[in-house]
Amino acid sequence: MRNNLKIIFAIALITVLMGVLVVSSYYYVTDTNQKDDLTKISVIVYGTGNSDRWSTMKQGLDQGALDFDAEINFVITTEEKGATEQSELIERELANGAEGIILAAADSNKLSAIVHDQASSIPIVLVETSIKNTERLTYISADNYSMGLNIGRSVYLSSEENKTVAVFVDNLQRNSVSERYDGLMDSLQYTEYAIKPWEMSEEDTDPAVFLQTKLKEDPADVIIALDDNSLEVVIDAVGAVESDIDIYGIGSTNKIVHYLDYGLIDSIVFQNEFNMGYLSVQEIMNDINREVKEPDIDIEFRTVNKATMYLPKNQRLVFPIVQ
Amino acid sequence: MKNRIKEFLMKIAHYSKHRTIQFTLSISFSIVALLGMTFSGYMVYSRYASSTKELTIESKEQLIDQINMNLNDYLRNMMRISNSMYYTVIKKTDLAKDTLEEEMSLLYEANKDNLVSIVCFQGDGALIAATPINNLKAGLNATNQSWFYNANQEIENLHFSTPHVQNLFNDSSFNYHWVISLSRVVELTRNGNISRGILLVDMNYSGIEQIFTKMNKNSSGYVYLTDGNGEIIYHPKQNLINSSLLHENNKRAAAYSDGTHEETFAGKERMVTVSTVGYTGWKIINVTPTNEFFMSYNQMQFFTGIILALTISLIFFANQFVSYLIGNPIKKLDDSVKDLEYGKLDLNIYVGGSYEIRHLGRTITSMVKQLHELMDEIVIEQEQKRKSEFDALQAQINPHFLYNTLDSIVWMVESERYQEAIFMVTALANLFRISLSKGKNIITIREEIEHAQNYLFIQKIRYKNRFQIDIDIDPEINEYCTIKLIVQPLLENAIYHGVEYMDGEGEIKVRGYLKDNDVYIDVTDNGLGMPEESLDYILTDEKREHKKGSGIGLSNVHQRIQLYFGKEYGLEIESVLDEGTTIHIHLPKVPYESER
DSSP states (O other): OHHHHHHHHHHHHHHHHHHHHHHHHHHHHHHHHGGGOOEEEEEEEOOSSOGGGGHHHHHHHHHHHHHTTEEEEEEEOSSTTOHHHHHHHHHHHHHTTOSEEEEOOSOTTTTHHHHHHHHTTSOEEEESSOOSSOTTSEEEEEOHHHHHHHHHHHHHHHSOSSOEEEEEEOOTTSHHHHHHHHHHHHHHTTSSOEEEEEEOOTTOOOHHHHHHHHHHHSOOSEEEEOSHHHHHHHHHHHHHHTOOOEEEEEOOOHHHHHHHHTTSEEEEEEEOHHHHHHHHHHHHHHHHTTOOOOOOEEEOEEEEETTTTTSHHHHHHHSOOOO | OHHHHHHHHHHHHHHHHSOOHHHHHHHHHHHHHHHHHHHHHHHHHHHHHHHHHHHHHHHHHHHHHHHHHHHHHHHHHHHHHHHIIIIIIITTOBTTTOOSHHHHHHHHHHTTTTEEEEEEEETTSOEEEEESOOOBOTTOOGGGSHHHHHHHHSTTSEEEOOOEEOOSBOOTTOOOOEEEEEEEEEEEEETTEEEEEEEEEEEEHHHHHHHHHHHHHHSSSEEEEEOTTOOEEEOTTHHHHHTTSSOOOHHHHHHSOSEEEEEEETTEEEEEEEEEOTTTOOEEEEEEEHHHHHHTTHHHHHHHHHHHHHHHHHHHHHHHHHHHHHHHHHHHHHHHHHHHHTTOSSOOOOOOSSHHHHHHHHHHHHHHHHHHHHHHHHHHHHHHHHHHHHHHHHHHHHHHHHHHHHHHHHHHHHTTOHHHHHHHHHHHHHHHHHHHGGGOSEEEHHHHHHHHHHHHHHHHHHTTTOEEEEEEEOGGGTTBEEESSSHHHHHHHIIIIIITTSSSOEEEEEEEEEETTEEEEEEEEOSOOOOHHHHHHTTTOTTOOOSSTTSOOHHHHHHHHHHHHOTTOEEEEEEETTTEEEEEEEEEOOBHHHHO
């Protein structure tokens, strides 16, 4: 009886051992194969369909996707203020099986509800522009207030006193822009400049027309734009009316860099959007893999002008190498 | 904590004291096998690892040589362009009469895959010729740019720059080119006068990138390129490095000599292979993280591990089996011997296992057999001893009675009571016939009572009916066994000590009955009784002085019963002074038939 028990015990032990081996081999092999399964991350940004605006961030996203085994689906809205469209896109991407969402919000208020609703079920990282009440969500951006301060400071450093400074106020629905605006206003408040916020009214549908009219009717010495799109609109408008107004702005699209190089723009402040893209993928993957999530990440920003843009340390960021 | 350790050590000591042969064998076999397997596994694995490492190093060096060759081709190609531009075009052209543009364009067209532009400047930075675009940016001062400056510093050399964004020409397409500049000082001829100029060949950075990208795709680890000072020219994750998200050990690696080095960077061990590119002094650096290098053999490692685990477990079971084969017979033999120790009688000593153990088993078996025989002999001897004691006691009884009776007959003849003497002799004859019982010591109770009646008959004559007899025997007990002549001595005791001195009032009762499944025969008299203190020794003290009779009495009966039936049987005496005595004979209930 005892011998029988021993034999049964031995057989059971061998069976368990073999079972463990088979199961672990199976998981090992499937685990090795799983490396081909990429995590689907949807990146939803605002824009005017002009993908050049996000090209640097896209490079960061692609590098991140490569390093962290992710697959990026990059979705851009058809207009700058497309909050509704973005809500729909979030839902569409979730329905399409996105495992994480990176969002550059078109409107910090309007998107608040949907982002908070979805954040409990799926990792969401906010880039460039956050939404209201972002606790629990990682927000990756340069310090927008400081960027505003810095663009104000560069105006102050390179312009004479008693100038008229126009600020093209657009896209304030994004808290990134509104914070830059606050920073700019704080930096200019103790100067002698006459400050004119140029804000479009309900009737103004086309910002280019609005700006051209303003430039003609309400001349200023300096104009400041606070985001890429506004800065490009300013460039176009100034070019169209052949004004010799000094342009300052925040942004770094190819067009902006080109006009900085050619002297139309005096100075720009731009953030390292490559980092923004790369780190956002990293954070999403950390969240999915239940690793420690960073709180909000401040990325670097720089102020450059025509003279400093080609300095080795700057040109690497102004002209990212396309790999 | 101390106590716990102590307890633990005690436990180990306990186990080591009580370990079985099987346990010792299996543990020591397993440890030896485990050590052997681990050692050989380690040896095989380390041999495998070191040879793969050598192979990897070799393949990395080959890879780097390959890249070095490709890069050399690429750079030579650029130098060839620069050379042919200088020696076949610029040297032969008098700029006062002719331009460089046509030849320059031809050269550019032939190599435009790798080139961004070919430009020739005067020593003061003024443009002489450029292709494909010759529209310099307004206000541009070429002399400030590093390639211009470096060429002027060492005029006899060709200078390769690190990658930078070309900042020379107007380009309305927002395109900016990352280039590597090859610049040199050239002699410009104008109307026979020679002046210094700078020839710039801007190579497309993507040309270098392509060489590396292709190689980086095919291998584990990665390859990057620095200039002689360790400034990165190409890195597969250049943007990450530019953004400070990633750090590279480029400054140190550029200082390494050519060959393979091991280093620890950012807490990770890695293998670094360095090769210097001819002329430029650039360094091609291959990095293979050691863990990644071993990771690529993960599968191999895993299956080695599985095979090792499987072998070890099989060996473990084999050990268990072998030690079972060896140890189990010994254990069984030990169990048998233990049973022997505990006095189990119907013992079957285990005989099995290997020759030695079988031999041991057989020897113990024969020893046990001898032991049993010896024990049986002792039992028989004891039995015989007991029997002879019994017989001796029994032998005392007959003369005792005979003496008494003959004494009575003598007394009768003396007093001339011949008729009574005749009766008495007849009764005596009867008594002897029964008492002989054909030589048996064990008779039925019926016979014993008959015998007692014959005796009473004789005594009644002798004492002239001075006492009354009342015999009441349960018929049920008649056929049970008793030793002969046990009632008669009690009657004699009752007559002599109880009723002899009572005149016609003596009364003796004999009662036989069953109680608690045992047989009792009580002899009761109403004589003087015995003092309490004499009750204690009357059954044991043989040397007691007998005043009357043969001196053989109660203790003889008591001992005989105990000798024959066991200590729990025998006589019990109850006596009250001046009232009488009752002696209980306690016997087992043994049917006469079965006793026979």
